[in-house]
Amino acid sequence: MKERISQDIKVALKNKETARLSTLRMILAELQHKEKEKGIPVDDDTACQILQSMIRKRKEAIEQYLKGARKDLAEKEQQEIHIIRTYLPEQLSEDAIREHARSTITELGVRGPQEIGKVMGVLVKKLSGQADGSTISRIVREELQKLES
Secondary structure (H helix, E strand, O other): OHHHHHHHHHHHHHHOOHHHHHHHHHHHHHHHHHHHHHOOOOOHHHHHHHHHHHHHHHHHHHHHHHHOOOHHHHHHHHHHHHHHHOOOOOOOOHHHHHHHHHHHHHHHOOOOHHHHHHHHHHHHHHOOOOOOHHHHHHHHHHHHHHHHO
16 A cells, blocks of 8 residues: 555656645655554555554544634644545445344344444454545444333
8 A cells, every 4th residue: 555655746846736645745754653553564454554543533623623714724624534535445335334234133143232343343444545434433332222112
């Protein structure tokens, strides 16, 4: 992934795409920081987790900017999210996540909401890079609530 980003940085430089260039540099810096922190190269799964974390931070920033009536900054964050998403695998629909959640609940024999940790542990690994953790959590909670009814 780092090689692809490096190549895209060169293209963005040539095409004078300043917003894309700054976002790509930010992504590369984040990946390099994680490598230095761990002392090993970042694999694609870890890179996906880093990118999803970057998206989550930007979504939180958008909320704050909109509360502060800074639509211009919110739009900038939204553009960054769009660029970051291009490096993530295709995201699953909520219906697909729900289907995975149901099958995992059945496989594990989970009986109710108190066992959410079991389901989340399996699903987060299974859907790594394909779905946001908060979305997975919300859907799993909904499915587990149905079991209780």
